[in-house]
Amino acid sequence: MKKHFSILLIAGLICALGCKQSSQNVDEALVEQKDVLVEKFRPNFHFTPKANWMNDPNGLVYYKGYYHLFYQYYPDSTVWGPMHWGHAKSKDLLHWEHRPVALYPDSLGYIFSGSAVIDKNNTAGFGKDAMVAIFTYHDPVKEKEGKINYQTQGIAYSNDEGETWTKYEHNPVIKNPGIKDFRDPKVFWNEEKSKWQLVLVAKDHVQIYESPNIKDWSKISEFRFNDNPPLGVWECPDLFKLPVEGSNEQKWVLIISHGGESAPNGGSGTRYFVGDYDGTTFTTNQKESQWIDYGTDNYAGVTFNNTPDNKRIFIGWMSNWNYATVTPTEKWRSAMTLPRELSVYKQNNQYFLKSKPIDGFDAMTQSVAKNEISGDFPHKISFENLQHSEISFDAEIKDSLQIVFSNNEGEKYILAYNKANGLFTTDRTHSGQVDFSENYLKTAFQTMNIGTKDALSIKIVLDASSAEIFLNNGEFVMTNQIFPNENYTHFEILPNTDLKIENFNLKEIENAIE
Structure with missing residues (x-):
């Protein structure tokens, strides 16, 4: 999610009308291209876009043998611009097949970060096993006019395993309540309540919503943490349950990212809270921030939905907003971290998160x-x-x-x-x-x-x-x-x-x- 460029390109204001065709041309070139020219600094086994700009991982979901990685993408430059959702899929999370751009900006705005689920019970009426994306609309026109309600939440669905998408005709499904930074919905199915739930960030806290059908959402709680000093805008939340190693205990983990200078070594970083969630409210006894990674280049990471064996697999954006747009690559910019499996362990009556490369x-x-x-x-x-x-x-x-x-x-x-x-x-x-x-x-x-x-x-x-x-x-x-x-x-x-x-x-x- 691009958060730190205060002035948006004027070209972006008309992207809904003009950029789709150029993006489609890029799509065709990428899908048809058989060989990848390995440039200097191009990773051998980390995901990168074939061309142009990428940031946050989005819409991480497993379906019919494939892990789907959507991501923040600008197909017309190697620096950040009007956001689309790029798309790739993989059978093992390591060998990736590039697919056409999934979501384009439209009259409601750019397509910022979000998540995806498989609607196994057709609760939304889009079809059994529809892949449904939930994302933030960022309206550059309202932002330019000085309005604060320029971010809302929209949905789209696919009935062909993420290849083509239809946006919901009644978007947005969650309107802005008057908060400047209101974004990054992560959706999951709550088995105990038989409802969809989501966490999203609202400036300096998390809001939790629920819905019977992915279309109609009601706010049910908030989570705040008394950071002193404050760590700035909260971003890219995720909420999930994990067993505690060596016990029958289970705990919930809430992941939050921060830009600016919040991370332990400066710039962008991702922290976590381990606590309890009763289906409405998340609580933690944690007294201070714990960080999922202490390096400077793991940001905006979230986990896959619908994974085999309920494994919790995390991927982060391997960059930092302090220098992301000027790293010395040419045709492409930014990579993802290795996919990592997360687990919780207990030590000295405190809970901590582990992350290690996936077994594969x-x-x-x-x-x-x-x-x-x-x-x-x-x-x-x-x-x-x-x-x-x-x-x-x-x-x-x-x-x-x-x-x-x-x-x-x-x-x-x-x-x-x-x-x-x-x-x-x-x-x-x-x-x-x-x-x-x-x-x-x-x-x-x-x-x-x-x-x-x-x-x-x-x-x-x-x-x-x-x-x-x-x-x-x-x-x-x-x-x-x-x-x-x-x-x-x-x-x-x-x-x-x-x-x-x-x-x-x-x-x-x-x-x-x-």
Whole structure:
């Protein structure tokens, strides 16, 4: 959801009339294109648009063997513009098939963020198993006129598995109550109440609605949290139930994103609350914010509806509004994070969220034989395809730990842990291209307080322009964009003494876009 450009392009005001044809031309080119030209920094196994601008994941839903990813998309430029919903689908969440643009702006506004469900009981009357999208209309004309009610909620439906869409003739289905920031509906079916429910954000809090038919909605409660200082506008909510690991207990999780400078290391970020939900009201005993990712490049993430085995699978936008429009890519801009499975665990009478790569990701990896790796295994090694790899190991730590990825140009991406102060850090100051944005440089050094640990289980996933770090099976996570001018081929763990390394594994990762 674009939130931070205060002046909208005049061209966007007439998008409902003029941009559909150009978007259709892009659609045809994308669907017909068989091969993807792999540009510099184009990921091998993270989702990217074939061309132009992408941000938030939207409408995440599973249906008939396919995971559907809709996303904020501007088909006419590599910077943000009048929002559409792009569309891709996948059988495994890793190999994606690009589909035509799903939703276009119209007279009610741009198509901002939202969600999608499968109406198994035909409650809306659009047809059994209709795919129904619920999204925010953003009216640029009203915004330009200074009105505050320029965001409303609309719906559309598809009877051909998301290929074509019909907008509901009586949109909007939720009108604006007089709130400037009123958006991002996430819908789910409440089995206990046999009703549809949704969470949406209203400036600095969450509102919860319910409906028997996806068309007629009634507000039933609100959730607020006393942030001091305030974290700014709330965005992209999600509400779902998960079992607590190792128990018969179940808890509800509420996810919220924030732009601006709210995240722990600056810029955009996503936090969560673990609590209880009685079908009307969400409550939590949590005293402070917990963050789903402490890196600077995981924002606006939400989870899939209707997944097999009720797994809760999360995907985030792998960027940051502080520099998203100026990252050094050419034909496309922005990627999604690896899909991650979420779980809840309890520690010291508190509840926390874990996130780790989905199980299916292992099928894309293959361990590299030692005879293909040069150097002092495992402390200082070189490998040609390190830039598209997964490195995992367990470390017993006496005082500190440092991990260095580097290339022949002397560029370095550094991870470190200091046992004395409990801080895990990442440093991309000299990782490659960094001068495209002052805000990127300002957040080059990032910290995460994980406390005193005698041992760490570490997994690092590198792609062409990203690093995703999972500590202790996903208890702590950091996601960073990096832009090395030459692929990293060297890896080093320091110190070489007083550090016990076990279960070291270097895996090469399949190219999912070939």
